[in-house]
Amino acid sequence: MEKVYVFKVALKHRRGLWRRIEIKGNQRLADFDWLIRDAFNHDTFDHLSEFFKERWPRGGFGEIDPDGGGSGAKKRIDQLSLSEGDKMGYVYDFGDEILHNVTLEKIVQPEKGVEYPRVIAENKPRYRYCERCQEQGKKTIAAWICIECSEEEGREVLLCEDCLEEEHEDHYADEILY
Numbered sequence: 001m002e003k004v005y006v007f008k009v010a011l012k013h014r015r016g017l018w019r020r021i022e023i024k025g026n027q028r029l030a031d032f033d034w035l036i037r038d039a040f041n042h043d044t045f046d047h048l049s050e051f052f053k054e055r056w057p058r059g060g061f062g063e064i065d066p067d068g069g070g071s072g073a074k075k076r077i078d079q080l081s082l083s084e085g086d087k088m089g090y091v092y093d094f095g096d097e098i099l100h101n102v103t104l105e106k107i108v109q110p111e112k113g114v115e116y117p118r119v120i121a122e123n124k125p126r127y128r129y130c131e132r133c134q135e136q137g138k139k140t141i142a143a144w145i146c147i148e149c150s151e152e153e154g155r156e157v158l159l160c161e162d163c164l165e166e167e168h169e170d171h172y173a174d175e176i177l178y
């Protein structure tokens with residue numbers, strides 16, 4: 001019977017931002033890549049990625065295209081020769097080099113009726129609040145960071161969806177990942 005690999009994937013430079021992922025040994029790195037992209041709100045239609053054993057850019061298993069192609073895409077999880085406790089890395093977007101730490105926590109039997117791969121846990125969010133709403137005495141969770149205003153003001157300008165649309169609709173903004 002096929003084994004299930006349980007990984008903890010965390011952003012390297014924001015370790016408090018993590019996801020626990022289960023994936024079957026016979027599934028491909030392309031499947032793992034797609035789930036990480038989705039779980040961390042990375043663009044699923046752009047940028048190359050790669051899993052690696054050593055330090056980036058050495059020791060890679062081959063690049064993965066966003067469409068599931070690439071030299072590392074077909075490699076299966078059980079072909080990586082990983083044991084519980086082993087660590088590897090994952091890089092999304094070779095230009096920006098968004099690095100992730102990937103730790104194999106355990107190898108278990110699959111549950112019946114469960115579709116793999118899947119996210120089974122994630123960090124507890126530490127919400128930040130929209131500064132425009134706070135000025136009005138409201139406590140609304142910020143969903144966006146206005147990049148243009150942040151660069152101008154030298155600090156993060158955090159906004160909720162409504163304030164972004166009302167006051168910053170023509171600005172470049174990034175969605176905040178919790």
